[in-house]
Amino acid sequence: MCLGVPGRIEEVWEANGTRMATVDFGGVRKEVCLAYVPDVTVGDYTIVHVGFALTKLDEKSALETLELFRSVGLLDEELGVTFDAR
Numbered sequence: 001m002c003l004g005v006p007g008r009i010e011e012v013w014e015a016n017g018t019r020m021a022t023v024d025f026g027g028v029r030k031e032v033c034l035a036y037v038p039d040v041t042v043g044d045y046t047i048v049h050v051g052f053a054l055t056k057l058d059e060k061s062a063l064e065t066l067e068l069f070r071s072v073g074l075l076d077e078e079l080g081v082t083f084d085a086r
Contacts, residue, residue: 003049003069003074004047004048004049004054005025005047005048005049005065005066005069006025006045006046006047006048006057006061006062006063006065006066007023007024007025007026007030007032007045007046007048007062008023008024008043008044008045008059008062009021009022009023009034009040009041009042009043009044009045009046009053010022010023010024010029010042011042012034012040012041012042018033018034018035019033019034019035019038020032020033020034021034021040021053023046023048023053025048025066026066026070030048030051031051032046032048032051032052032053033051033052033053034046034053035052036052036053036054036055037053037054037055037056039056040053040056044056045057045058045059045061045062
């Protein structure tokens, strides 16, 4: 479906001149490019689409959106999370 998913920045570093981050999406962590949002820092929330942070977001909105995605079953799908059904 390709939604923009909110996540919390946990760590920021530079790789080959590009700011990168580890972002937590409610328990799932992914590496994300910060090139489009140079002002974000650890602890900030951002909307991420296809591996790129696109905009800064307030915590309340981020958490509400994550819960909505989770409640309708979109969060795992968007983050590529699979579960062993054994």
